[in-house]
Amino acid sequence: MAESTTGSTTTSITTTTTSLGPAAGTASGTGTEERTGTLARAVEVTRRYGDVLALDGVSLDIHAGELVGLLGPNGAGKSTLINLFVGLRRPTSGRMELFGGSPADAVRRRGIGVTPQETGLPPTLRVREVVDFTAAHYPRSIERGALLERFGLSGLERRQIGGLSGGQKRRLAVALAFVGDPRLVFLDEPTTGLDVEARRGLWDAIRDFHAEGGTVVLTSHYLEEIEALAERVVVIGHGRVLADGPIAEVQGIAGVRRVALTGGDLPELPGVLRTEREGDRVHLLTTDADALVRRLVRADVPFSDLEIRPTSLEEAFLTITARAPRDA
Numbered sequence: 001m002a003e004s005t006t007g008s009t010t011t012s013i014t015t016t017t018t019s020l021g022p023a024a025g026t027a028s029g030t031g032t033e034e035r036t037g038t039l040a041r042a043v044e045v046t047r048r049y050g051d052v053l054a055l056d057g058v059s060l061d062i063h064a065g066e067l068v069g070l071l072g073p074n075g076a077g078k079s080t081l082i083n084l085f086v087g088l089r090r091p092t093s094g095r096m097e098l099f100g101g102s103p104a105d106a107v108r109r110r111g112i113g114v115t116p117q118e119t120g121l122p123p124t125l126r127v128r129e130v131v132d133f134t135a136a137h138y139p140r141s142i143e144r145g146a147l148l149e150r151f152g153l154s155g156l157e158r159r160q161i162g163g164l165s166g167g168q169k170r171r172l173a174v175a176l177a178f179v180g181d182p183r184l185v186f187l188d189e190p191t192t193g194l195d196v197e198a199r200r201g202l203w204d205a206i207r208d209f210h211a212e213g214g215t216v217v218l219t220s221h222y223l224e225e226i227e228a229l230a231e232r233v234v235v236i237g238h239g240r241v242l243a244d245g246p247i248a249e250v251q252g253i254a255g256v257r258r259v260a261l262t263g264g265d266l267p268e269l270p271g272v273l274r275t276e277r278e279g280d281r282v283h284l285l286t287t288d289a290d291a292l293v294r295r296l297v298r299a300d301v302p303f304s305d306l307e308i309r310p311t312s313l314e315e316a317f318l319t320i321t322a323r324a325p326r327d328a
């Protein structure tokens with residue numbers, strides 16, 4: 001269910017074209033990228049940290065104009081994948097591509113913006129200094145006042161980073177991903193630690209960027225965030241892509257239904273993925289609710305108040321994750 005856009009005070013980010021030298025064009029696509037519209041790719045990528053297999057044969061294409069949500073439990077490999085996409089780490093095997101070339105290429109990296117999961121901005125620097133310093137690394141940049149307004153940081157230009165609240169620091173960290181007028185932005189859990197209002201403000205800013213043609217890859221633990229923002233969801237578990245498609249389709253892939261009924265002891269029923277009890281109310285999670293109801297009737301067990309509901313994305317995702325055992 002899409003989150004409705006609140007009446008925000010966001011302004012459209014305008015681009016200052018102070019330096020449109022050759023570098024401005026260098027982050028744009030190669031022939032391959034122009035043909036396929038693929039801005040970033042992972043091809044059969046594996047990444048190990050010692051004994052830990054963080055990514056296990058991941059292939060993923062990010063197309064121009066997409067807003068992709070990476071969803072997965074703690075330790076699934078989401079941050080590792082983002083770090084590979086942005087060239088902070090290299091794959092153990094397989095290939096990463098950014099704008100048709102290597103993410104290790106600094107010129108290509110000028111076309112992206114990144115907010116890592118954790119940022120440690122120097123506490124003694126002022127907001128405007130951090131924004132200007134970051135902007136100086138890009139051939140084009142967003143006007144500082146418009147950027148800060150879009151991220152709810154107006155009036156804080158002269159404030160030292162150490163004097164910002166936790167939420168303001170996080171919003172600044174996210175704003176910095178946009179300062180270089182990127183084509184593609186990677187946001188690793190952008191709204192962690194924000195209250196509801198600040199989170200919605202950030203959603204609006206991300207939506208505005210996307211509406212203007214920007215491409216976004218974000219990870220989130222907030223499922224409502226993925227549902228509210230992303231068009232495409234990639235479910236990652238145990239270092240693998242478990243599902244990839246439009247949100248509705250991913251829910252369909254899981255196909256999980258919640259069959260609730262009031263009753264006593266139930267016999268062993270095939271096709272039940274999970275059973276939950278709340279007093280005498282029993283919830284059965286299944287991919288085939290019709291077959292389950294037929295089995296219940298055939299088993300001749302007394303039950304009442306039968307209810308069948310689709311599951312939330314969270315339930316679908318937990319079910320997919322639980323069904324994907326890790327290879328030895």
Ligand SMILES: Nc1ncnc2c1ncn2[C@@H]1O[C@H](COP(=O)(O)OP(=O)(O)OP(=O)(O)O)[C@@H](O)[C@H]1O
Nearest residue numbers: 049052053054072073074075076077078079080081
């Ligand atoms: N630098 C590292 N050294 C050793 N192991 C690491 C390192 N970074 C990540 N890992 C391990 O790799 C796996 C994937 O971690 P990653 O941070 O990519 O997952 P994640 O999906 O982003 O998790 P979270 O949602 O908790 O941030 C985990 O088992 C993690 O402990």
